[in-house]
């Protein structure tokens with residue numbers, strides 16, 4: 252297995268980091284996860300564009316220019332002979348220096364990128380998932396895809412321990428997003444989701460869903476909905492790169508409508524599968 256670093260391609264076991272690495276000690280870095288279906292990248296450029304936006308937001312420089320990075324990632328895929336469904340993980344940190352909060356004097360960021368097999372979550376896509384609610388205790392810059400994921404880790408662990416697939420964050424009574432996904436509510440034929448402010452990560456799949464809604468003339472309303480709105484929802488679903496579009500059939504004890512995936516969700520799932528070149532089922 253080969254890994255791309257800021258210097259070269261290396262066999263996986265040769266990629267090691269010094270104890271004093273800013274990603275490890277401060278979470279001082281940003282990352283991306285992109286989808287690979289049957290050995291082909293899906294929406295890679297969108298992810299790479301967001302990587303540069305995240306990096307700029309924390310005044311971090313990405314070791315390669317976009318064109319060079321895209322070429323190297325294509326090469327990484329070829330070198331690893333990826334044929335299956337997989338994900339690309341890529342992170343950039345402010346580098347390895349003696350521990351000190353302030354930026355190092357020298358600009359020497361670290362980058363690594365690798366590909367790992369990741370099957371589609373077929374069962375969840377088909378049947379839908381249960382979720383829990385948890386208070387959004389994160390900082391105000393959630394639009395940056397930063398390595399600081401402790402609140403997300405704790406939220407997902409709570410969900411896992413309670414037998415749920417995802418934890419949904421709320422802040423001031425409004426649903427913001429999931430611990431690793433964006434959250435949508437369907438009511439009277441309209442799709443509602445939190446606006447792409449600094450309080451959420453503007454998901455690549457979220458932006459795709461917006462496109463699909465435009466295509467189908469489904470109103471896409473970027474207005475936060477509240478915890479109370481959930482009881483009146485016709486449908487709910489979540490999106491992320493690893494999950495694609497997954498119906499939410501329950502939030503805490505509340506069943507969503509009849510507890511079955513809804514019609515609008517199914518339509519968006521079909522559009523997604525078409526866009527990703529996946530076989531449309533049944």
Ligand code: PMP
Nearest residue numbers: 431432433452454455456491492
């Ligand atoms: N919000 C958070 C907090 C996430 O971690 C993710 C997953 N990267 C998303 C939303 C969904 O983003 P995307 O569609 O780009 O995967």
